[in-house]
Amino acid sequence: MTMQQIYLAIPLLPLVAAIVVGLFGKNLPRAAAHILTILGVGAAFALSVYVFNDALLGHVYNETVYSWLKSGNVSFEIGFLIDRLSAMMMVVVTFVSLMVHIYTIGYMQEDKGYARFFSYISLFTFAMLMLVMSNNFMQLFFGWEAVGLVSYLLIGFWYTRPTAIYANLKAFLVNRVGDFGFLLGIGLVLFHFGSLDYAAVFSVAPQMADAKINLIGNTQWSLMTVTCILLFIGAMGKSAQVPLHVWLPDSMEGPTPISALIHAATMVTAGIFMVARMSPLFELSSTALSFVMIIGSITALFMGFLGIIQNDIKRVVAYSTLSQLGYMTVALGASAYSVAIFHLMTHAFFKALLFLGAGSVIMGMHHDQDIRNMGNLKKYMPVTWITSLIGSLALIGTPLFSGFYSKDSIIEAAKASTITGSGFAYFAVLAGVFVTAFYSFRLYFLVFHGTEKWREVKHDEHHVDTNVESHRDSHEVAHDDHAHHHGLGPNDDPHEPGWVIKLPLILLAIPSLFIGYFAIEPMLYGNFFKGVIFVDSAAHPAMYELTHEWHEVIHSAAGMAYHGLMSLPFLLASSGVALAWFFYMKRPDIPAKIQTKFSLINRVLENKYYFDSFNEKVFAAGSRFIGNKLWLIGDVKIIDGAIVNGTANLVVKLSGIVRKLQTGLIYHYAFAMIIGVFFMLSFYSFKF
Helix, strand or coil: CCHHHHHHHHHHHHHHHHHHHHHHHHHCCHHHHHHHHHHHHHHHHHHHHHHHHHHHCCCCEEEEEEEEEEECCEEEEEEEEECHHHHHHHHHHHHHHHHHHHHHHHHCCCCCCHHHHHHHHHHHHHHHHHHHHECEHHHHHHHHHHHHHHHHHHHCCCCCCHHHHHHHHHHHHHHHHHHHHHHHHHHHHHHHHCCCEHHHHHHHHHHHCCCEEECCCCCEEEHHHHHHHHHHHHHHHHCCCCCCCCHHHHHHHCCHHHHHHHHHCCHHHHHHHHHHHCHHHHCCCHHHHHHHHHHHHHHHHHHHHHHHCCCEHHHHHHHHHHHHHHHHHHHHHCCCHHHHHHHHHHHHHHHHHHHHHHHHHHHHCCCCCEHHHCCCHHHCCHHHHHHHHHHHHHHHCCCCCHHHHHHHHHHHHHHHCCCCCHHHHHHHHHHHHHHHHHHHHHHHHHHHCCCCHHHHCCCCCCCCCCCCCCCCCCCCCCCCCCCCCCCCCCCCCCCCCCHHHHHHHHHHHHHHHHHHHHHHHHHHHCCCCCCCCCCCCCCCCHHHHHHHHHHHHHCCHHHHHHHHCCCHHHHHHHHHHHHHHHHHHHCCHHHHHHHHHCHHHHHHHHCHHHHHHHHHHHHHHHHHHHHHHHHHHHHHHHHHHHHHHHHHHHHHHHHHHHHHHCCCCHHHHHHHHHHHHHHHHHHHHHHC
16 A cells, blocks of 8 residues: 555545444444444554654655645645644544444443444544644645534434433534634635645745734734634634633533543544644734633633532543643643643543543443442442543643643743743643642542442432433333433442453553653654744743753653652642542531532532523523514514515505406596507607
């Protein structure tokens, strides 16, 4: 196979598997669904590893594969840009997707939509690969919209549940808001740069650094600032940044495997990848970078606060994703693009691990998701316990774990940055360390340690908890012993799922432990991203400062871990863990007292800062009001009333008048003829 054929095969293998299983899954044996899709994604992963090794040798591929259409001097093409950035993303996407595919065999084994789900997740993988492999804005936008479409299908996979339909519609609409800005940004690129090809746009960009455009009246705006902010608005939707973050927690309505896939390596990281790819543009606007950094800071800190008060195991991890995406965005704003991508990679492994671990807990608890009903699960689920502990330690930035290297690098980048908003960003990411450690180990202690609370819970057969994932509808699982209730009975014990669940957990735990140690030096301080990511070190010195400190003080990954043990972030993380242990293991009465004493703050957090309420009362209600008025005025009164019915009424009235002239008397007709001749003669006499 030629390299171009390999590049084509990587996204097409999951696509072909998705089409075959999607169209013919009902007529094939049940096992065919996972066999075909796992073979497709597994082969894509193997080929991605081969491509990654080729990229490490310095080979770059940037060619058009197919010309879709040509309009004037502009070509719309399908093409691939394979460099170290895209090759690394391909490996991460296909590996996490492969783990999710294997895990799904166990998690969805009793679901009637088994083949349909495998088809969707394989299609999702195809869409994300097309996005990261693109060499032009058109293909980027295709992949961008495709992941949004498939996420809509996956979040609403259990389409008979009203909450799932609400969640996928919410995700779809919120992402359309971001995508509108993204499309406007692409439009500005096409209009002013005359091309959609990355290489062509990036080569012209320095000449456009001082270009101005008129948006409102005669006010002059920087072309690069407006373009970059519009592109980033697209990233705000996909990567769930405030205020376009509201869809992501509700996406937990989908099955747990897709929660892992969306939140770890695919959809939510698309915006981070896009901004890093667009570094030659963003480096030309410090204003846009400040905007990016401030939005990321707000997301990192304030979404972390919401994780503290969640009792649904998946929602705690979801708010953790929001916070970590904020960290990545802060790194982008500091021009530390390589740090953002590094954290994207490490986060993909430990966040997929945490979500799949949460799914294992949910299965062991008979689909009870309320962490207040758990406790001491380490006794019954040792593999899930140890892998979840590894994921939690990586998430809070424990030295030597993968998350430590990327997270501490973001904190140092924010500290070294000089752009507007960097001071607040540094405070936000530091405070976020404590918050992350607190809510992560609150979850860990309540689930895996303490008393076995499910024995104290009296379950009503007909009780439905809003924090419980209704895994399948009762009519879909007529033979499921747990179709009529969720959670363990007082005499039941949790159970560790089979190896199709445990194997992905173990395989994801390995990179969560080690990959940061081995990857930090080449990715951040070596030549890994040379020629791929561009940074103006004079204007944005954060990466220069980090590189200088690495070579002069730290020297190695082991040295960074040693210094990390004496750093403020480690002290904050340790304090967060200690406080969580004290509150939930020793004095569980204290959190309840704090909640009562600070009821106003608690109410604000429980209502998620009222973003949903504001959106529903202003945007949703406003849209309904405007739509209703347009219907009443435009449709009922103007179109139906004035045009359709009005025309009919006018014809009726005119015909009524004309009918009176039709008397049937000859002398009336003769008189009309004489009058007509008189007017004709009068007209011609005046004319001549």
